[in-house]
Amino acid sequence: MHPSTVVVRSRRKGMLVNRFPALCSEPNGKVVANRFGRAQAWEMWTLECIGDKVALRSHHGKYLTAKKDGSVVATQSKARSWEKWTMENAPGSDGYIITFKSCHGKYLCADDGHFLNVGVGNVVRADRDARGEWEQWTLSTPDDVPLVRTDIISAVGAAGCAGALGTAGALALTPAVAGALGFTAQGITAGSAAAGMMSAAALAEGGGVAAGSTVATLQAVGATGAGALAGTALAGTICAAAIPVASTVGLVVWGGVVATRSFLDNPLKKKPPPGKWLLGTEEGVNNVLFYEFQDEPAAVRAFDDVKTARVLFNRKHEEVRSGGWNGESVKTIRNVAKGH
Structure with a gap:
């Protein structure tokens, strides 16, 4: 690959x-x-x-x-x-x-x-x-595994310039991106960008890779392995239980279930201060709940998976998108989010 x-x-x-x-x-x-x-x-x-x-x-x-x-x-x-x-x-x-x-x-x-x-x-x-x-x-x-634009540009740039990314930039990369470059828990993948970066670094440094260098840092990040991603947004955290929809009957049952219960953890009755991504839902008449997320991929996954009326807010708590069949519920969420 x-x-x-x-x-x-x-x-x-x-x-x-x-x-x-x-x-x-x-x-x-x-x-x-x-x-x-x-x-x-x-x-x-x-x-x-x-x-x-x-x-x-x-x-x-x-x-x-x-x-x-x-x-x-x-x-x-x-x-x-x-x-x-x-x-x-x-x-x-x-x-x-x-x-x-x-x-x-x-x-x-x-x-x-x-x-x-x-x-x-x-x-x-x-x-x-x-x-x-x-x-x-x-x-x-x-x-x-979801990628954020700045991370993938950094990763591709690192591959293209054969190790000139810099340690600070390397530390910003997630284990998933480092792994995509070829820095894995099993070592550096032959024929990958990581191998090319290591070769270039070795030539520049007289035959070895210096501790603390970009290559060494990336390998340390990649060596955390896929296990380190378990339960994180980058592992594709899905905050809603998947209910198969194989028929019209299944769809009706599924819609009824998600309309009356939440599949998300740690609901908040009041909107928290800005700083994290936020999903607002109405679960029952005028029962507006909010859920915080550390990053955008996790918040977007939750928005996609939950089928009740919902509104997604970014870190500044600006509305990004809304969904659900009940437009009045969406209006209620917005009003509560505004403090009305």
Whole structure:
């Protein structure tokens, strides 16, 4: 696995599917975002940093291209201007939810699926001026460990400059990102970016890797292993119990259960001070509860998994998004959050 391999998922859900489709490049260069479930080879991309831009190279070795007419393909073998994208945080996001802006100033969009999201992502275009839900994406490792924009850029930059990241930057990387580079509990993976960084560092340092260096620090982070991620947001913390929906009857039962009980821990009756991500829910008439999260991925996962009326707030307690079938409940949550 290439160390900078990522999965790019749209924030548009499929019909009755609590999953988000992955961006996919077919062998003929057609690009879609309609593949659900665990990412396969065609849904994996190599993220490259080119100055302040990024490029996405498909499994077939072709770059994601935005044409002037807004169409998107993956047919070019070199990253020129049309293959370079500006990766931005989505409104209110810390960088877990992102957008891609083409050199033509338009945003990448997972289109189609206009009726009940049937056929979502059958068309991918870069022709939108706004950054709404259809233009929002997330990055993750091939194992679906969520990545924040600044972390993955640091990781790819570290690979590209063969160890010139600096110890302070390395310490900011999560074990998941260090592992993606090839720094693992079993050692440095042969053929990975980590191996290249180690070789470059050894040459620069006269045959060895100095204690406290970038490579040594990254290996220390990576050596914590996957076990250190257990129960954390980066391990894909799911704050709601999954109830299968296999039929219309199952959907009705499922909706009734989630409408009357909470799957989240440590509910708060009063909105806490800003500083952490916050999810507000109404669980019963006028029974508004708040849940705090250390980071955006955990908060977003909870928002996605809980099906009651809910409102997601960022660290500044600005509303990021709302959900649920009961609009009046959403209004109630907002009023309580405002102290009304």
